[in-house]
Amino acid sequence: MNDAANRILVLFAHPALEKSRVNRVLIEGLADLRGVTLHDLYEAYPDFGIDVGREQRLLLDHDIIVFHHPMFWYSTPAILKEWQDLVLAHGWAYGSDGTALLGKRWLHAITTGAREVAYAAGGHNEYTVRELLRPLEQTARLCSMEFLPPFAVHGTLGMRPDEIRAHAADYRRLLVALRDGQLDLERARAVNRLNAELDSIIGRREA
Amino acid sequence: MHGQGFFFQAFVYLAAAVVAVPIAKRLGLGSVLGYLIAGMVIGPFGLGLIGEEGEDVMHFAEFGVVMMLFLIGLELRPALLWRMRGPILGTGGLQVGVTTAILTAIGMLFGLPWQTSLAVGMTLALSSTAIVLQTLNEKNLMGTDAGQSSFAVLLFQDIAVIPMLALMPLLAVHSGQGTAADGYGSEAAKHATTWVEGLPPWEQTLVVLLAVAAIVLAGRYLLRPVFRVIASTRLRELFTAAALLLIIGIALLMTQVGLSPALGTFVAGVVLANSEYRHELESEIDPFKGLLLAVFFIAVGASVDFQLIQDRPQLILGIVGGLMLVKFTVLFVLGRAFKMGLDQNFLFAFALAQSGEFAFVLFSFASQNSVIPNDITAPLIAAVAVSMALTPVLMLINEKLIQPRSGTRESVEREPDEIHTTSAVIIAGFGRFGSIVGRFLRANGVRPTVLEYDSDRVELLRKLGLDVFYGDASRKELLEAAGAQDARLLVVAMENHSRVLALIETAQKHFPNLVILARAAGRPEAYELQDLGVDHVYRETLDTSLRTGMDALRLLGRRAHQTYRSARTFRVHDEESVRDLGKMRHDRKAYFSAARERIQSLEELLLTEVEGPVEERDAGWDTDTLRQEFGSGAG
Numbered sequence: 001m002n003d004a005a006n007r008i009l010v011l012f013a014h015p016a017l018e019k020s021r022v023n024r025v026l027i028e029g030l031a032d033l034r035g036v037t038l039h040d041l042y043e044a045y046p047d048f049g050i051d052v053g054r055e056q057r058l059l060l061d062h063d064i065i066v067f068h069h070p071m072f073w074y075s076t077p078a079i080l081k082e083w084q085d086l087v088l089a090h091g092w093a094y095g096s097d098g099t100a101l102l103g104k105r106w107l108h109a110i111t112t113g114a115r116e117v118a119y120a121a122g123g124h125n126e127y128t129v130r131e132l133l134r135p136l137e138q139t140a141r142l143c144s145m146e147f148l149p150p151f152a153v154h155g156t157l158g159m160r161p162d163e164i165r166a167h168a169a170d171y172r173r174l175l176v177a178l179r180d181g182q183l184d185l186e187r188a189r190a191v192n193r194l195n196a197e198l199d200s201i202i203g204r205r206e207a
Numbered sequence: 208m209h210g211q212g213f214f215f216q217a218f219v220y221l222a223a224a225v226v227a228v229p230i231a232k233r234l235g236l237g238s239v240l241g242y243l244i245a246g247m248v249i250g251p252f253g254l255g256l257i258g259e260e261g262e263d264v265m266h267f268a269e270f271g272v273v274m275m276l277f278l279i280g281l282e283l284r285p286a287l288l289w290r291m292r293g294p295i296l297g298t299g300g301l302q303v304g305v306t307t308a309i310l311t312a313i314g315m316l317f318g319l320p321w322q323t324s325l326a327v328g329m330t331l332a333l334s335s336t337a338i339v340l341q342t343l344n345e346k347n348l349m350g351t352d353a354g355q356s357s358f359a360v361l362l363f364q365d366i367a368v369i370p371m372l373a374l375m376p377l378l379a380v381h382s383g384q385g386t387a388a389d390g391y392g393s394e395a396a397k398h399a400t401t402w403v404e405g406l407p408p409w410e411q412t413l414v415v416l417l418a419v420a421a422i423v424l425a426g427r428y429l430l431r432p433v434f435r436v437i438a439s440t441r442l443r444e445l446f447t448a449a450a451l452l453l454i455i456g457i458a459l460l461m462t463q464v465g466l467s468p469a470l471g472t473f474v475a476g477v478v479l480a481n482s483e484y485r486h487e488l489e490s491e492i493d494p495f496k497g498l499l500l501a502v503f504f505i506a507v508g509a510s511v512d513f514q515l516i517q518d519r520p521q522l523i524l525g526i527v528g529g530l531m532l533v534k535f536t537v538l539f540v541l542g543r544a545f546k547m548g549l550d551q552n553f554l555f556a557f558a559l560a561q562s563g564e565f566a567f568v569l570f571s572f573a574s575q576n577s578v579i580p581n582d583i584t585a586p587l588i589a590a591v592a593v594s595m596a597l598t599p600v601l602m603l604i605n606e607k608l609i610q611p612r613s614g615t616r617e618s619v620e621r622e623p624d625e626i627h628t629t630s631a632v633i634i635a636g637f638g639r640f641g642s643i644v645g646r647f648l649r650a651n652g653v654r655p656t657v658l659e660y661d662s663d664r665v666e667l668l669r670k671l672g673l674d675v676f677y678g679d680a681s682r683k684e685l686l687e688a689a690g691a692q693d694a695r696l697l698v699v700a701m702e703n704h705s706r707v708l709a710l711i712e713t714a715q716k717h718f719p720n721l722v723i724l725a726r727a728a729g730r731p732e733a734y735e736l737q738d739l740g741v742d743h744v745y746r747e748t749l750d751t752s753l754r755t756g757m758d759a760l761r762l763l764g765r766r767a768h769q770t771y772r773s774a775r776t777f778r779v780h781d782e783e784s785v786r787d788l789g790k791m792r793h794d795r796k797a798y799f800s801a802a803r804e805r806i807q808s809l810e811e812l813l814l815t816e817v818e819g820p821v822e823e824r825d826a827g828w829d830t831d832t833l834r835q836e837f838g839s840g841a842g
Contacts, residue, residue: 049775091832 006179008036009062010109013069013077015042022111022156022164023070029168035179037062041079048082055087059101064178065145067136068109070156074125074132084139093143105178106140107148107194108133109171115155129154130192148185152193170195177202216264219256223249224501239342240599242501246508247596257509264506270458271499272337272564274492276365276469277454279340280476281485283362288477291359298356298541299363302559306332306537313529319583322378326578327587329371330570331530333364335563337500338598343558346606352547353554360538360559368470368565373415375569376408378578411464418464422457422471426478431666434484438662438677450491483665486658486676490684503564511596512589519586526590531597535560550610557605561594630656633689633721634698635680635710637668640726640747641700645673655698656689660706681709683717691718699725704732711739734789746785753778 010030014023017040030038039058045051059065069076091097110129118124125132129152140147151174153167174194177183187201188194194201223245231241249256257264288295307329314324339357340349348354406414430453437449457475458468479485516523535556542552570588573579632648632655634641641657648655657673658680659665668675678685680701691697697714701707707725714721724743727733736744753774760770 047775049772085828090836095832095836 006063008064010038010066010068013041013080025164025168029172064105071112102144104145106145108150110150111153111156113157151195242504243508243596246505250509252513268499268503271503273469274496277472277476280473284480294359295363299360302360303332326573330566331562333565334559336361339558353551357558373412376411376576414464422474426475435662447491483677486688487678489688511592515589527593531560557601561598562591566591632696633694636701697721697723737789
């Protein structure tokens with residue numbers, strides 16, 4: 001998997017984008033990125049009528065799948081659950097004949113209203129985002145995909161515009177590095193969230 | 208050379224316009240200047256194709272100004288008028304007041320009695336609504352600061368004519384009848400005696416006020432029921448006739464009480480601005496207005512008295528120069544005071560520096576009332592005509608020579624929303640279908656402009672507080688009046704299919720900016736809409752039928768969610784098949800009758816359904832394969 005140009009699919013899920021402050025800025029930065037397909041699920045399927053065939057074709061056409069969403073009840077917004085239920089079909093994504101997604105990478109770009117201190121042992125939410133994403137990590141594994149730690153933006157509730165812009169720049173930088181195969185996977189696998197140590201995991205060629 | 212009758216005159220005027228205006232436009236001079244030059248060429252001092260009767264023609268064509276003021280009134284809902292009160296009263300009031308004062312003082316310096324000076328001063332303070340608005344519109348400058356201020360000033364002037372006309376009789380200096388001056392815009396009045404003749408001045412003033420009040424009351428309580436009855440006949444020409452009748456009727460009434468018909472129709476326009484017939488009236492009157500204004504400009508060109516100018520050049524040119532200098536200076540200083548940008552200020556001052564068509568009226572009225580003697584009005588009228596003819600030239604000089612140097616060029620992109628309040632969505636047809644679309648949009652904070660052809664329905668809907676206008680939406684003029692050039696969407700929800708097609712063709716031809724969402728009764732209509740290139744086609748019964756089918760399945764015991772998903776899939780397939788069959792239709796032999804075609808489509812439809820089951824299996828929820836792979840593990 002050391003190809004210099006990975007194709008990235010961003011599955012974006014936000015049921016009320018018109019009210020979003022942070023996610024809107026995050027996806028704005030992707031509009032012109034070569035090799036990145038932004039797929040707005042709530043816009044494509046306003047009544048949850050997910051077109052399974054189309055979604056599966058999209059997955060086949062890309063190497064890295066980014067689930068981009070706010071954290072809702074320690075998980076994804078509803079449409080992403082529906083998407084998993086329908087698209088990741090037995091015999092296609094998993095099971096003895098299900099090898100369509102073999103070797104692709106899966107990661108979350110996730111925003112939380114609370115600060116990072118709340119996502120730690122003893123904090124309000126007790127677990128880190130990475131820990132809370134365990135069911136999804138296992139879903140990726142069952143589909144023979146590699147799960148990467150999340151790109152997590154904490155504390156969106158009180159975030160200033162300049163901070164939001166800084167996160168958007170980081171997000172863009174991460175996706176460019178993923179696309180161009182310049183992420184140090186060894187180090188990346190070890191961190192809790194990718195944007196905590198972006199400088200140290202970008203810039204080296206993968207081993 | 209002249210007097211060969213109506214057709215010859217019409218031929219001369221129309222030929223002059225058709226030849227001169229394209230040339231003027233090609234040379235970048237604008238249509239108004241083109242008409243004026245055409246008038247000078249065919250007039251008594253040019254080719255002499257039209258002679259003394261040119262003046263009669265001008266009085267007749269002044270009716271175009273009457274119509275223009277009616278249209279301006281229609282654009283100005285009382286609320287809008289109220290919002291513009293600042294610029295109208297401030298800029299407009301100061302312009303008229305200060306200019307009148309200076310011109311009056313100049314008149315007295317030349318030894319005229321103060322009454323005469325005041326009459327001349329206030330008459331010349333007024334500018335030419337016709338020339339200024341036409342020129343600004345044509346140059347697309349109405350939305351600029353200068354355009355808005357010019358409009359405000361012109362409006363104040365139009366209103367100021369009322370007290371001026373009322374004041375005239377009180378300024379009489381010498382008793383004894385003036386020459387038989389004709390009423391404004393009315394041939395008939397020339398020979399008829401007016402109702403107010405011989406009444407003492409204060410009674411004349413009272414009659415004038417009563418007449419205006421009568422128009423307001425009639426406009427409010429009488430005209431709308433009358434228009435409703437006429438509209439319910441659905442004869443377009445009858446509506447045109449009624450619209451013209453209204454304007455001519457008001458003109459006659461106003462002439463009878465010695466007032467300007469333009470003011471009467473302006474008031475009627477404002478009163479009707481809130482009515483559902485506004486757009487239809489606008490589009491009916493507009494072509495008449497345009498044609499009459501053209502004739503008016505030609506007649507003004509023809510009336511420029513080159514003989515008098517040749518005989519007394521210093522006097523005429525002195526008056527023109529002095530007049531325009533005074534008006535320009537006052538306007539320019541006002542523009543400065545109201546913090547207008549330099550380029551806007553130049554445009555504003557040059558645009559309004561002439562005297563206007565009201566001068567012709569007020570001067571004849573004044574001499575009729577023995578306020579100004581005839582030997583003074585003659586050179587003044589000549590000077591007014593020259594100043595009007597010079598206006599397009601001055602604006603051209605401003606545009607080509609002064610603006611490029613004034614530096615602070617303001618873009619003209621500002622929305623002219625003081626005059627036009629347009630909506631992003633136009634809904635044509637507000638019956639069972641369109642009304643639901645409209646209510647839904649309103650519930651989501653989008654106020655559509657609605658066009659409806661059923662006058663009873665219009666009446667009802669307006670009572671409920673909707674922005675509904677009466678009219679045939681397939682007419683370009685009505686669409687234009689409804690703001691089609693600024694709108695984004697056109698929802699076509701009419702029931703009559705041939706009118707739907709006519710509307711769509713009109714909209715596509717003249718307003719390519721509009722995205723069209725069209726209702727279709729069924730498949731045949733949907734095919735035709737697709738052929739026209741309409742992307743968003745809605746068959747009116749599709750969704751309702753499917754909901755009925757869904758409920759039927761549920762009552763048979765099917766689960767709700769699967770039924771819902773199945774209906775959704777069915778709808779997607781069905782719409783795809785309409786698109787495909789619509790295209791295939793053209794390959795078939797032409798001799799298929801429409802009826803055959805419909806049966807054939809239904810056959811094809813039923814066949815596709817038998818062959819391909821509508822319900823798709825949701826593999827993700829389907830446990831068959833899972834059971835096969837893992838279910839036997841225990842056994």
